[in-house]
Amino acid sequence: MLPLPGEDKQVSPYLAFYVIVTVQVGVAILSFESNLVKDAGQDMWISILMAAAATHVLIWMTYQILNKGENDVTVIHRQLFGKWIGGLLSFLFIMYLFMIFVLTLRTYIEVIQLWMFPQIQNWYVALIIAAIVYLYVIGGFRIVAGLCVISFFLTIPLMLLKVFPLMEGLITYLFPIFDYPITALAKAAKTMALNYSGFEILFFCYPFFKQAPQSHKWAQLGSAASTFIYLAAALVSIMYFTKEHLAEVFWPTLTLWKIVDLPFMERLEYLGVALWLFVILPNLCLYLWAATRGLKQLFAIRQKKSLVFFLFLGVLFCAFLREPAYTERLLRFINEAGLYVMYIYIPFLYVYQLIYHKLRGQR
Amino acid sequence: MKKVLFWTIFVLVIVFSQSIDPSILEDTQLITALGLDYVDEQMVKGTATAPLYPPGQDPKPIPVHFTATARTPQIAVQEFQRESQRPLRVGRMEVYLFSKELAKHGIRKVMDPAERSPQLGRDLQVALVDGSAEKMLVSSYRNGEMPSSYIMDLLEKNVKTLAPSTELHNLMNQLDGFGQDPFLPILEQTEEHIRFTGLAIFKDDQYIDELSFRESYLFRVLFERSTRGYYEVSYKGHYVALMNVASKPDYQFNGPQERPRLTIQLSVEGRLSDAAGLHLDNHGEIKELEQAWAREIKKKTERLTKHFQELGADPLAIGSKARSHYRSFNEAKWEGTYPTIPIEVRVDTTIQNTGLTR
Structure with missing residues (x-):
C-alpha cells in the first residue's frame, strides 16, 4: 500500500469543481458544433444533455470505485488485479492520458497556425508551451489546481461574447424540436461524450482532496457547469448559422467571435485565440501531472524526471504530426480509446470491484 | 549550474529560431475595399483601394488604387503586390463589391476566398455595383472621402434603414442554407455620389432580378422587424407620408406539408408626417386612413411575394421557415412546392398619432 499524500500537498474538496470544468472544456469546444450538426442538426442540444447524463453516472461510478479503494487508480489496480496485470x-x-495531452497541444497549435502565424513551426510553439507546462506541473497538484481556478475566471468574459451573435441569431432555427430520430441523436451523443472525457483525471487526483469523498458533489457540479457551457455554445451556434453552413465551418466558436465589433478592437477572435491558452494550459498540466503521478506510483520514478521525458516526447510528437491526416488518425484512435475507457472500462472496474469486495467479505 | 545552462539554451533556441516575419502596421498598406469585375468565364478584374498614410502629424490618406486581372481574387491581390510601395494586407477590408455582370455568372466562386480567410471579418459589407466596380472605386466624390469609407458608411448606416443588412455572414448563411436565397444592395455611381438603387435578388448564387428602392423597403418590412422609413399612401386624391415607428412580420403556416398555406401577419405602427390638404380631426377618418394604408401595403407586398414565387427565388427564407414549422420536412420536394403555395399578407396598421397638428 502506497502512502497517501501529506496534508500540505492536498487541496480543499471544492476545487474539484474547477478541475473538472477546466479539464472538460478544452480545445474541443471551439469546434464540436460542426461535428454534431451533421448527425443531429438543430436537435444537437438534446444529444449534449444525453451525453451529460451519462457522464454524471460515470462520475458517480468513479467515486464509488475510489471511495472503496481509498487511494488512486494504480493502488486500486494492484489491489484488484495483482502486480503485473x-x-x-x-x-x-x-499512456492514454499522455496521448490526450499530445492531441490537445497539437490542436491548439493548429488554431494558432490557422489564425495567427501560418509560418510558425509546430515544435516552436510546442516548446514554448512545454516550458510553461513544466513550470506549473513542477509545483505539484496544488499549483495546477490553482491554475484551474484562474483559467475558469479568465474565460468567463469569453463566454459573455456569445451575446453578440445571439442578437443576430434566429430562434426559428431551433425548430422543430425532436425532429431527428433517436438513433441519430444517440450517434451525436456518442460524439459528444468524448468532449466530456478528462474526468478520468479524478482517478489520479482523488487522494489529493482533503476529505476526498466530499469532493464528489463538487465534481458533479463541475460536470454540470461544463454541460452548461457546451449547451450555451451549441444553442448560439444553431441560432447564428444555418445548419448547412454550420456543417461547413471548421471552428464555429472562433467564427462567432468574428462578429464581435468593439470600438477599440476590430477583430476580437485574435484576443480569443490568445486567451484560449489559459483554457488549454490547465488542461495540459492536469493530463501531464496525472501521467507523471501515475508513473511515480507505479515505478517510483521522480515526477521531475518523467515530466521532462514526457514533455520532450510531446514536443517531438507535435513536431512530427505535421500532416492533418496523421493528426486525424490519432484523434480517431484516441476517441475510440476514450469511449472504451469511459463506457466500458469504468463500469467494468466498478462491477469487478463490487464483486471482489463481496467475495472477500464472505471469506 | 545545470539549470542555468538548460534555460540559457532554451532562451537561445526560442530567440534565434523563430520564423514569423513581423508585420508592422506603419510598414503595411491596408486594403480597405476590393471590387471585382467580370472579364470572362475564367478571369476577374480586381480593383483595390489601399489608402497610403504619409508620415507626419494628422496625415490625410492618399487614395491608392491597384487593378489586376486574375483567375481568383486572391491571385489578383498578389498581382497588386507587384506595384504597391508597401506589403498589402487584407485584414481591414470593409467593403467587397462586384459588378452585376459578374453576379449574373454566379458569386459563389468569388465569395469563397472571403469566407475561407481567417483574416477577414464576418461583418464585411458586400454589395453589387451597377456598372463597373473599378470605376466606382477609383473615382473621387464630392465629400472628399475615400470611396471605401464612403461606401462603408453608406451601407452600414444608411442602407441599413432602407433594406435588410447584408454582411458576409448573412450572405454565406443564405448561400449554404436550405430554403433561402441571397439578396444584396445595388450601388450606382452618379455624377458626384454613390447611390443605393435597390436590392438584387439571387437564385442560388446567380443574380436574376432586382427590386427598386421602394420595393426594397417593403421587402425589409416583410423580412424582419423594422423601425424606420416612410410609406407613401394615396388617400382621397392626396399623397400622404407615414413614418414607420415599428413593424413586425409573423409567418404562419397552415395546412398539411404537401399543400401548405402561408399567412404573413404584418403589424405596422406609424405616425403621420406629411398630409397636406387633409384635415384629420376625427377617429373615423384616421381609421379610414389606416385601412387605406393597410390595403396599399397588402397590395404591394403580395405583388412582391408573387413575383418571388414566379422567379423561383426565395429571399424571404420561406423554405427555411417552413422547415422549422413542419416535422420531418421533405427538403427535396420543396422546390416544386414553393412556387405553388398561396401566400396571403394580412396587414394590421395603427396610426399612433398625427404629429403636432391635426
Whole structure:
C-alpha cells in the first residue's frame, strides 16, 4: 500500500469543481458544433444533455470505485488485479492520458497556425508551451489546481461574447424540436461524450482532496457547469448559422467571435485565440501531472524526471504530426480509446470491484 | 549550474529560431475595399483601394488604387503586390463589391476566398455595383472621402434603414442554407455620389432580378422587424407620408406539408408626417386612413411575394421557415412546392398619432 499524500500537498474538496470544468472544456469546444450538426442538426442540444447524463453516472461510478479503494487508480489496480496485470492497466491508462495531452497541444497549435502565424513551426510553439507546462506541473497538484481556478475566471468574459451573435441569431432555427430520430441523436451523443472525457483525471487526483469523498458533489457540479457551457455554445451556434453552413465551418466558436465589433478592437477572435491558452494550459498540466503521478506510483520514478521525458516526447510528437491526416488518425484512435475507457472500462472496474469486495467479505 | 545552462539554451533556441516575419502596421498598406469585375468565364478584374498614410502629424490618406486581372481574387491581390510601395494586407477590408455582370455568372466562386480567410471579418459589407466596380472605386466624390469609407458608411448606416443588412455572414448563411436565397444592395455611381438603387435578388448564387428602392423597403418590412422609413399612401386624391415607428412580420403556416398555406401577419405602427390638404380631426377618418394604408401595403407586398414565387427565388427564407414549422420536412420536394403555395399578407396598421397638428 502506497502512502497517501501529506496534508500540505492536498487541496480543499471544492476545487474539484474547477478541475473538472477546466479539464472538460478544452480545445474541443471551439469546434464540436460542426461535428454534431451533421448527425443531429438543430436537435444537437438534446444529444449534449444525453451525453451529460451519462457522464454524471460515470462520475458517480468513479467515486464509488475510489471511495472503496481509498487511494488512486494504480493502488486500486494492484489491489484488484495483482502486480503485473494491474501495473499494465495503469501503464495503459497513463499512456492514454499522455496521448490526450499530445492531441490537445497539437490542436491548439493548429488554431494558432490557422489564425495567427501560418509560418510558425509546430515544435516552436510546442516548446514554448512545454516550458510553461513544466513550470506549473513542477509545483505539484496544488499549483495546477490553482491554475484551474484562474483559467475558469479568465474565460468567463469569453463566454459573455456569445451575446453578440445571439442578437443576430434566429430562434426559428431551433425548430422543430425532436425532429431527428433517436438513433441519430444517440450517434451525436456518442460524439459528444468524448468532449466530456478528462474526468478520468479524478482517478489520479482523488487522494489529493482533503476529505476526498466530499469532493464528489463538487465534481458533479463541475460536470454540470461544463454541460452548461457546451449547451450555451451549441444553442448560439444553431441560432447564428444555418445548419448547412454550420456543417461547413471548421471552428464555429472562433467564427462567432468574428462578429464581435468593439470600438477599440476590430477583430476580437485574435484576443480569443490568445486567451484560449489559459483554457488549454490547465488542461495540459492536469493530463501531464496525472501521467507523471501515475508513473511515480507505479515505478517510483521522480515526477521531475518523467515530466521532462514526457514533455520532450510531446514536443517531438507535435513536431512530427505535421500532416492533418496523421493528426486525424490519432484523434480517431484516441476517441475510440476514450469511449472504451469511459463506457466500458469504468463500469467494468466498478462491477469487478463490487464483486471482489463481496467475495472477500464472505471469506 | 545545470539549470542555468538548460534555460540559457532554451532562451537561445526560442530567440534565434523563430520564423514569423513581423508585420508592422506603419510598414503595411491596408486594403480597405476590393471590387471585382467580370472579364470572362475564367478571369476577374480586381480593383483595390489601399489608402497610403504619409508620415507626419494628422496625415490625410492618399487614395491608392491597384487593378489586376486574375483567375481568383486572391491571385489578383498578389498581382497588386507587384506595384504597391508597401506589403498589402487584407485584414481591414470593409467593403467587397462586384459588378452585376459578374453576379449574373454566379458569386459563389468569388465569395469563397472571403469566407475561407481567417483574416477577414464576418461583418464585411458586400454589395453589387451597377456598372463597373473599378470605376466606382477609383473615382473621387464630392465629400472628399475615400470611396471605401464612403461606401462603408453608406451601407452600414444608411442602407441599413432602407433594406435588410447584408454582411458576409448573412450572405454565406443564405448561400449554404436550405430554403433561402441571397439578396444584396445595388450601388450606382452618379455624377458626384454613390447611390443605393435597390436590392438584387439571387437564385442560388446567380443574380436574376432586382427590386427598386421602394420595393426594397417593403421587402425589409416583410423580412424582419423594422423601425424606420416612410410609406407613401394615396388617400382621397392626396399623397400622404407615414413614418414607420415599428413593424413586425409573423409567418404562419397552415395546412398539411404537401399543400401548405402561408399567412404573413404584418403589424405596422406609424405616425403621420406629411398630409397636406387633409384635415384629420376625427377617429373615423384616421381609421379610414389606416385601412387605406393597410390595403396599399397588402397590395404591394403580395405583388412582391408573387413575383418571388414566379422567379423561383426565395429571399424571404420561406423554405427555411417552413422547415422549422413542419416535422420531418421533405427538403427535396420543396422546390416544386414553393412556387405553388398561396401566400396571403394580412396587414394590421395603427396610426399612433398625427404629429403636432391635426
